[in-house]
Amino acid sequence: MLDAFVAVGGKPDGSGSVKREVLEDVIKHQFGLSINIGALIDLVDVDGSGEIEFSEFVGLLTAKRTVPPGPPDADEDEDGMGGDTTAAAGGGKAAASS
Secondary structure (H helix, E strand, O other): OHHHHHHOOOOOOOOOEEEHHHHHHHHHHHOOOOOOHHHHHHHHOOOOOOEEEHHHHHHHHHOOOOOOOOOOOOOOOOOOOOOOOHHHHOOOOOOOOO
């Protein structure tokens, strides 16, 4: 993780910080990911500085999905809700009758 931190502007000894704009650019444009990176940064930027220190960077890379998703991704099913699809196999949705 330290190598990734350094690659986006942190220092090799874990000091320094990474600017929010740099992380957003790397995630959205260089990696082409459509995740809601701004919300994740807000979640881990505990001191509200707008810059990500190493401990916050680690939190960013290891965060569980606790923020609203960005546009639908491969994790989500057709309806965009994601989640367990086993309910449909057991008749979880009632068929509409006319």
